[in-house]
Amino acid sequence: MSAHYWASARALTTLEIQAIYDRLAAGGRRDGKPGGLAPQHILAVHRCLHRALAQAVTWRLLARNVTSDATTPPVPSTEVVTLAPQQIAVLLDAADRAPSPWLGTWIILATATGARNGELCGLEWSDLDLDAGTVRFRQALTISTRRSSLTTPTPARAAGARNSRSGR
Numbered sequence: 001m002s003a004h005y006w007a008s009a010r011a012l013t014t015l016e017i018q019a020i021y022d023r024l025a026a027g028g029r030r031d032g033k034p035g036g037l038a039p040q041h042i043l044a045v046h047r048c049l050h051r052a053l054a055q056a057v058t059w060r061l062l063a064r065n066v067t068s069d070a071t072t073p074p075v076p077s078t079e080v081v082t083l084a085p086q087q088i089a090v091l092l093d094a095a096d097r098a099p100s101p102w103l104g105t106w107i108i109l110a111t112a113t114g115a116r117n118g119e120l121c122g123l124e125w126s127d128l129d130l131d132a133g134t135v136r137f138r139q140a141l142t143i144s145t146r147r148s149s150l151t152t153p154t155p156a157r158a159a160g161a162r163n164s165r166s167g168r
Contacts, residue, residue: 014069039073046072
């Protein structure tokens with residue numbers, strides 16, 4: 001990178017970073033819809049910028065990381081909604097009668113393990129142990145508008161790489 005970029009980065013202040021977050025919250029959407037980004041997306045921007053500037057501090061290109069003092073909007077917690085046992089029974093009954101050869105299996109596996117669609121799409125034969133009746137979720141398929149990719153859990157989501165034993 002040229003010296004110009006580092007001079008600009010050195011001139012950044014926490015208030016400028018905060019103003020960027022505020023602009024993203026007010027009108028940062030790129031899809032043309034009105035409104036701003038959701039708090040979790042602003043947090044993702046913050047984490048990316050924080051990591052980049054932390055690396056610049058490590059390399060002694062910057063004296064301090066100005067994102068450390070910036071405040072991101074609070075991310076509301078979401079309550080996990082689960083199916084009641086009666087709803088699961090109806091779903092499994094429908095899975096038994098599914099016209100598609102794979103849909104019934106998909107529903108049973110999702111219901112029995114609690115896996116997300118991306119985790120189910122990321123399964124490979126090596127993840128299944130038919131003798132032990134276990135499945136290991138170690139990656140997920142992520143699909144964006146431009147491409148799809150298999151991702152492995154980050155250390156913070158290492159619990160995502162989990163084993164599940166079939167109860168059926």
